[in-house]
Amino acid sequence: METREILSLQFGHYSNFIGTHCWNIQERSFEYNSTTPSEINHDVLYREGLTLKGEVTFTPRLLLVDLKGSLGTLPESGNLYDPQVPPSTVDTWGQGVEIRESDKLPKNALQQQLDMHNSLRTNSNLDNAVNVWSDFLYPRFHPRTVNIIKEYMHGGESEFDVFPLGAKLWKTEQFAEEFADKIRNYIEECDSFQGFHVTLDATNGFSGLTSSCLEYINDEYERKSILAFPVIPSHYVDSEDERRPLKDSICVLNLALAFEMLQEKSSLFVPLCTGSNGWRKPGEPRKFYHVSYNSTSNYHTSAILASALDTITLKHRLKSRHDSLGDFCAYFNTHGRAAAGASLCLPFSLNKNADFIDCLDNWEGPLTQSITPNCTIGTDNLVQMFTLRGIPENRLKRPLPNANKQKLMSAYNCNSVNEMLNFYLSCNYYICLNNVTTVSQGMSVKTPFPNIFDEFVGNNGNIYGDSRPMDTVVESVPILAGLHSGLEVGTMLESLHTEAKRIKHPHKQQFITEGLEELELSESLNKLLELKECYENN
């Protein structure tokens, strides 16, 4: 089977939180000696390599970017290829040497366990042990994966806060040459490279960096697809009251500039946030049944977005299908509709011992909850795609002899989970173009995934009548994720445009100082409005 490779790019700290969960979810489900082979073709996102010592490696085909001081205990080039050496053993050719050693950062329990056993033996609660994403990173990276921006410090009120700063940064050697070369190194080794998954922090300088990077990619790798996820954290650390209104305005302008550049430079983009408003303030946290999460914890909210991202992109990562990323994006991006909204049902609550058919029959309200800010997804006039994982075919319905009441439902004629979900959609959504992908294995939520499920969620993610025993952990869950394109997406874009338009000069100043012209800014806003118009029914 031909693998069509994808390169993943992550720009910014929150994107890296999401990315870390995604890689964790995937690697926690790697089965090295199982009788049931995975349905996922891991070669799409991973690469096989070889260390200088001749050991075979399997690492994400990934480049990520973050600011200085954001790595915590993770060495920049990892320790898979070059084990770390103690400073005292470094050869200095007998020259005088002055050692300036920063305090060694302590590793949390999870990382200690990984260092010691190379695997996780126990489940742990990391809620208080995560500061940066590397604190809960499970896989090991290729040495070229991590790229640290030396010019700006992570944390507090970062100075890397406006779009044009990122664009400027791309012009430095570290990006225009080294980063670009790393992209080339990854792609050169692919036999059938198809495109990019890009996650970017859209509220700060990373939006501008991503913009320049995508421009380069479009130039150098024309005709490769780019699926982009601009993300917004649900909570800002630096909520200093006095500066907050200014900071909020800066976020909004960055977002507007990010969306405008994505419509031009990506094949499809999907804004994600667990807060319902997103733009100035993240807003009310989105709610999910049987889940209680801390909306001020990046570790929690990024896990939710990662679940969606991992599920949405499954379609072109399966062994059984030959869908391409290009087809995937083109399905939505017609008539200039470059943006889509996403939604999620986590966990997809199937009661213990119940069948899928009953579950759907009893379902009330929409199947999924929107995770795109300012975008309430309705039930008609949509182009949409659903991916459902974790409902095995034997949970579809009862066999005929004991089907009882199920027999009376017309859905009983459906012979697969896929068919039945399609049927459900055609009955409950109007004038919609639906596409369904189903995978029978659930999504792994083993540590380091946070324990955000309530007591009624069982070990396999099914819903139980009474609380699960203390010593039972949730290992995997069924999950449903959707992508949607329709009027609602236009409304979302309009609301961003309105917010951005409202911003008065003093709050734009920083963008102007860093080299963006007023005119460019207002043109970008106009283009955003044009994008919105693409969603109006003609």
Add this chain to the structure above:
Amino acid sequence: MAAISLLNPKAEVARAAQALAVNISAAKGIQDVMKSNLGPKGTLKMLVSGAGDIKITKDGNVLLHEMQIQHPTASLIARASTAQDDMTGDGTTSTVLVIGELLKQADIYIAEGLHPRVLTAGFDKARFKTLEILDKLKIPIEVNKESLLDVARTSLRTKVHRELADVLTEICVDAILAIRTDNKPVDLHMVELMEMQHKTATDTQLIRGLVLDHGSRHPDMPKRLTNAYILTCNVSMEYEKSEVNSGLFYKTAEEREKLVTAERAFIEERVKKVVALKRKLCDGTDRSFVVINQKGIDPMSLDMLAKEGIIALRRAKRRNMERLALACGGVAMNHLDDLHESQLGYAGLVYEHILGENKFTFVEECKIPQSVTILMKAPNKHTLMQIKDAVRDGLRAINNAIDDKAVIPGAGAFELTAYKELMAFKDSVKGKSRLGIAAYAEALLIIPKVLAVNSGFDAQDTIVELQEESRLNPEPVGLDLSSGEAINPKEAGIYDNYIVKKQIINSCSVIASNLLLVDEIMRAGMSSLKG
């Protein structure tokens, strides 16, 4: 702010004095960190991050980039110094030291009640004079190996240990001389720097041709070819589905299949053109054929090429298109129509080298290579980084010397001479600004002083002795770091770049003056500190 100063003008003055004190102490702080770097006897710095990452350097510029500098004044100085490096590739440490010293000297006078404005006026006069002195010290050079070796060696020995420095010196000079064409400015990009984690640092070598960081991706392709035509191109040889318009729904499987076949045939045609040319030129001769493509080559195309015994590389660096044309001759092609022999380059030897998962392709034995590669080797990453930084500095030092057509005697000779002449000049200046000139002259001495201290000699004793020698000797006098005595840098072959010294003189004066006139800085401050 205005309101406060109206109420209490003294508060404003006090605040300014306080800010000045802060600036001076910040400048001293960063000077202290950088001091021990200066010169060939400076100490190596090993920076170990909280996660255990190791970085080894003796370069002021690298150090300033790696350190976490919080204080705005220190960071301003750091930025001015690294800007210096961006322009000339050298002199960062000196810049930090001289700025620090100018402020220290100024501090003494200001404590005695002198207004900073008077001092900065003196700095300005001194700066003009110093530039004159610098011009007089210029030693014109011919662009040839001998004269370039000295300036390269001086630079490299301040960055890596002697044995390695001497290896790199030879390599850097040869590299520049190879790519230089008479009277045209040298494009340093035409020296490719390639890293190989392998062997030891002194195995670093100059390849008179190109080393690419990739190899063929087909098991049957030859690993080595001699007497090879090189086709450099930027043409996709990879089947890609043409612009999709929702392939999922609007096309039947049959329609799609047809499209695929047509597209494939289109790519195949391209490859066939290459094959045809190869057959025409090589079959029946001892010539062979290599394709280096900036775009992709898919497995089917690779297969066709492999069957013909062609080595084909895909996804070459954009810049290598230009380099290949300069190294091997020929033209980088954007299409494959009417291909002709004259568009091809030539290399006597093309072969692949594999290290772990990394492949390297050597394109060597070129006729008159005007693009070359410095292949840097070391057993680990941090040494590779150190070599890379050093090589860059070395190349720029050589290039500066070529541009300047001159060099300046090093080892503190310039600073000692400038001191002597500034002190004489001071006496011809009326008014208090002469104090500024004296302070400036004194500040320049920090360079020979620190060079002495870093070699284990007493700063004061050494300076007295050198000044004595300088008075007697019409030739510029410098410091011999092994004996602590005076030497003639010209005889010892210790040379610095003219442009670097010039930059140091200019930027130090400007930054120090700005920091002294602290009020202005405060107002302009925040915006100029960013970005």
